[in-house]
Amino acid sequence: MSIGQSLPGTGALASALGGFRRAYGLVGSVILTLLGLLVITFVIARVVPIDPVLAVVGDRATPELYERTRLELGLDRPLYVQFYLYLRQVLSGDLGNSVLTSRPVIEDVARFFPATLELATAATLLGVVVGVPMGVLAAVRRGSWLDHLVRVVGLAGYSIPVFWLGLVGLLLFYAELGWVEGPGRLSVGYEDIVDPVTGVILLDAALAGEWDVFRDAFAHLILPASVLGYFSLAYISRMTRSFMLDQLSQEYVTTARVKGVSEARIIWRHAFRNITVPLVTVIALSYAHLLEGSVLTETVFAWPGLGAYITSSLLNVDMNAVLGGTLVVGLAFVGVNLLSDLLYRVLDPRAR
Amino acid sequence: MKSWSAAFVGGLMAATALASSGALGATPRDTVVMAKQIDDIISLDPGESFEFSGSEAVGNIYDKLLTFDLANVSDIRGQLAETWSVSDDGTTYSFKIRKGIKFHSGNPVTAKDAAWSFQRAVIMDKQPAFILSQFGFTKDNVKERIQAVDDDTLVIRTDKAYAPTFFFYCLTASVASVVDSKLAMQHEKNGDLANEWLRTNSAASGAYKLRRWEPKESYTLEANEAYWDGAPRNRRVVVRNVGEAASQRLLLEKGDVDFARNLEKDQIVGISGNKDLKTTQGVKGSLFYISLNQKNEQLRKPEVIEAIKYLIDYKGIEENLLKGRYQVHQAFLPKGFMGASEAAPYKLDIARAKDLLAKAGLGNGFQVTMDVRNISPYTDVAQAIQGSFAQAGIRLELIPGDGKQTLTKYRARNHDIYIGEWGPDYQDPHTNAQTFAMNPDNSDEGKTKTLAWRNAWDIPEMTKATEAAVVERDAGKRAQIYKDLQAQHQKVSPFAIMFQQIEVAAHRANVDGLVIGPSFDNNYYKNIVKK
Numbered sequence: 001m002s003i004g005q006s007l008p009g010t011g012a013l014a015s016a017l018g019g020f021r022r023a024y025g026l027v028g029s030v031i032l033t034l035l036g037l038l039v040i041t042f043v044i045a046r047v048v049p050i051d052p053v054l055a056v057v058g059d060r061a062t063p064e065l066y067e068r069t070r071l072e073l074g075l076d077r078p079l080y081v082q083f084y085l086y087l088r089q090v091l092s093g094d095l096g097n098s099v100l101t102s103r104p105v106i107e108d109v110a111r112f113f114p115a116t117l118e119l120a121t122a123a124t125l126l127g128v129v130v131g132v133p134m135g136v137l138a139a140v141r142r143g144s145w146l147d148h149l150v151r152v153v154g155l156a157g158y159s160i161p162v163f164w165l166g167l168v169g170l171l172l173f174y175a176e177l178g179w180v181e182g183p184g185r186l187s188v189g190y191e192d193i194v195d196p197v198t199g200v201i202l203l204d205a206a207l208a209g210e211w212d213v214f215r216d217a218f219a220h221l222i223l224p225a226s227v228l229g230y231f232s233l234a235y236i237s238r239m240t241r242s243f244m245l246d247q248l249s250q251e252y253v254t255t256a257r258v259k260g261v262s263e264a265r266i267i268w269r270h271a272f273r274n275i276t277v278p279l280v281t282v283i284a285l286s287y288a289h290l291l292e293g294s295v296l297t298e299t300v301f302a303w304p305g306l307g308a309y310i311t312s313s314l315l316n317v318d319m320n321a322v323l324g325g326t327l328v329v330g331l332a333f334v335g336v337n338l339l340s341d342l343l344y345r346v347l348d349p350r351a352r
Numbered sequence: 353m354k355s356w357s358a359a360f361v362g363g364l365m366a367a368t369a370l371a372s373s374g375a376l377g378a379t380p381r382d383t384v385v386m387a388k389q390i391d392d393i394i395s396l397d398p399g400e401s402f403e404f405s406g407s408e409a410v411g412n413i414y415d416k417l418l419t420f421d422l423a424n425v426s427d428i429r430g431q432l433a434e435t436w437s438v439s440d441d442g443t444t445y446s447f448k449i450r451k452g453i454k455f456h457s458g459n460p461v462t463a464k465d466a467a468w469s470f471q472r473a474v475i476m477d478k479q480p481a482f483i484l485s486q487f488g489f490t491k492d493n494v495k496e497r498i499q500a501v502d503d504d505t506l507v508i509r510t511d512k513a514y515a516p517t518f519f520f521y522c523l524t525a526s527v528a529s530v531v532d533s534k535l536a537m538q539h540e541k542n543g544d545l546a547n548e549w550l551r552t553n554s555a556a557s558g559a560y561k562l563r564r565w566e567p568k569e570s571y572t573l574e575a576n577e578a579y580w581d582g583a584p585r586n587r588r589v590v591v592r593n594v595g596e597a598a599s600q601r602l603l604l605e606k607g608d609v610d611f612a613r614n615l616e617k618d619q620i621v622g623i624s625g626n627k628d629l630k631t632t633q634g635v636k637g638s639l640f641y642i643s644l645n646q647k648n649e650q651l652r653k654p655e656v657i658e659a660i661k662y663l664i665d666y667k668g669i670e671e672n673l674l675k676g677r678y679q680v681h682q683a684f685l686p687k688g689f690m691g692a693s694e695a696a697p698y699k700l701d702i703a704r705a706k707d708l709l710a711k712a713g714l715g716n717g718f719q720v721t722m723d724v725r726n727i728s729p730y731t732d733v734a735q736a737i738q739g740s741f742a743q744a745g746i747r748l749e750l751i752p753g754d755g756k757q758t759l760t761k762y763r764a765r766n767h768d769i770y771i772g773e774w775g776p777d778y779q780d781p782h783t784n785a786q787t788f789a790m791n792p793d794n795s796d797e798g799k800t801k802t803l804a805w806r807n808a809w810d811i812p813e814m815t816k817a818t819e820a821a822v823v824e825r826d827a828g829k830r831a832q833i834y835k836d837l838q839a840q841h842q843k844v845s846p847f848a849i850m851f852q853q854i855e856v857a858a859h860r861a862n863v864d865g866l867v868i869g870p871s872f873d874n875n876y877y878k879n880i881v882k883k
Contacts, residue, residue, distance in 0.1 A: 049757050175602045183602075
């Protein structure tokens, strides 16, 4: 046995140890990320020039009620003690109650997050299904009218305010053409037919076999998802085009062409395959961003999502709601990142 | 590639077709659907609810002992109380409850329920509790001072003799709603007097039952067909939270809602030519004002205070920025209140303002800031004022901020000029007199943060006069005291009261009957009917 050659079984042990270290590191980084998020959000919410007691008791409260509430909120204690107490509460599984809804934050999140999840998933699907082929085609036909069109669409996606696009979309497709339903998640006539199981109405309606409700929910979802999806599409198509251009200029593509490999095979089997890993990162980032919730889209489309919930909570210094919502968004980010890591390993053997 | 493209286009067409087939069209005939900004609702417990939207819902669900004629608010009427009387010394009130009225649960409405409801509000001590506790009720004495003698008779003893009208108007507020004590107490948890349960459920006798409330999403009321004062003319009212006014307009025009409750001025003008739509309006109690912090050396000069009142283009702002939503009003009591003054002595007069500033030694103007909520119409009105101030040399810097942020600064007395609104808490003139014309302790430690205190306006004499008005038992004399107070206030106060709110509801032409009362808990759905 030469030096450097491992003993039988040592490789498996090393691999197991490596896996353990990776898992350990991963859990540690997730905990640190979430803790950091909580600390930053807590400090921001405490330094904004808004009286948190005012947010709870309102402008007309008696001095006695004001003082009692201040003490109940623990605002007489140092900031680090307040944070420690909150953290202890979170670790025991209690995110506290929201001032603005009078309900446990966990219940609020369970109600608002599925709406955001439904919208973000539909928007991302749209962005991927349309954006990726658009980006590939633009790269393949570089300099053609199609390429210019994709670039203009991408630029517009970055420049047009989502608020404006949402209202114009409503005016055209809902008010004028009547192709889709208007703001809200369901029409009044379809409410209370399906019991919420997952909170994602499309899924709940399908599970219950209520296809009329499914169609109505879809008709409400398609426009806000398209508006959000457009921004996702702009980003994804632009990045796909850039990745593809890079691949198409590689020598292996020239070699393949010289060897007479068909253009479709070069594009989809060789070049596209090589961009899947960075593309997964782009899609994951875009999806994670949408999972934060889009306040403006949610406002225009009366969509009860997490973005509007966290924003209004922050403006009202509803600390439990802000921190609870932030924690969920943080977890969603981490989850999407983990998913994309897993996908890397599936798509690229070198990453295993 | 071609087959892929065809599949892709086919998929998109299928999705569009699926989306189109979901369209429902008009709202159900027996159901009234409203688009409204209701994300302010925190609770639908009448002992706790104090937000505009929550008050409206509570007002349609619960009955009170007393109410007033919406066309003539001086006419106080019995609702659950059939008769009432005041003792000679003015400290004991007796109410006889109407017989035969039942809660939604089937339980009879009794004086015991009324006593329990008032005691509960005082003991819980939530935001609106002060409306009752200002009569001397505390957690310790309320059970002794508010008592049901029998099932029909409620007796209430106040700590001193107040103007009876003051007491009666306070009993018309939401916090004085009568709750079904038997039903509510079945849901009490940890001594919370059923507060948690009543936030999202109702135990009432009013025209509607609360069927469902999803915070920031919608609430649904179901008609009480057995309502003692006549069943509602609709079966169900669904109020959905639509935050964006433009979206409300589109929903209304399309017929997916029957009412759009928060259209802005331009949108109201925009729908005026549509024969399928109409508007219903009512004057509200909210006053739009600016106030000058008397800690500022320049703003405390009487000539400057007067000059600023002449530097606002009241008519121009009403016509161009607020048409249909606000009307000019310059006194601290809103139109419709007992003793309200409709005098409007100020109009834009640059020359006069310049003279007054010169007399104050500020002929070259001065620099000052104004804290402004960063939403319409506050920003629009602030900019208009900035323009007219500039004509007299006052350089006004606008500091935009979120509502809670500007309010925090205002309550800390750190502003120069504040622009904002004030809505009355109940229908009695004392609610506004107390805040605009009372300041018992002008020190920074002062606990009663009235609007006068927030502007560091030290007014011992006016405070006494306001306190005297609240115990004047002769209604006529009391009204006159308020008229005199308003005249004096208009002249010397650091408040330029500018406008009174008008609430406008846009609706489908075939839907009618929404009542818009002077306060938010007087917006009634009961008579809404679809033709």
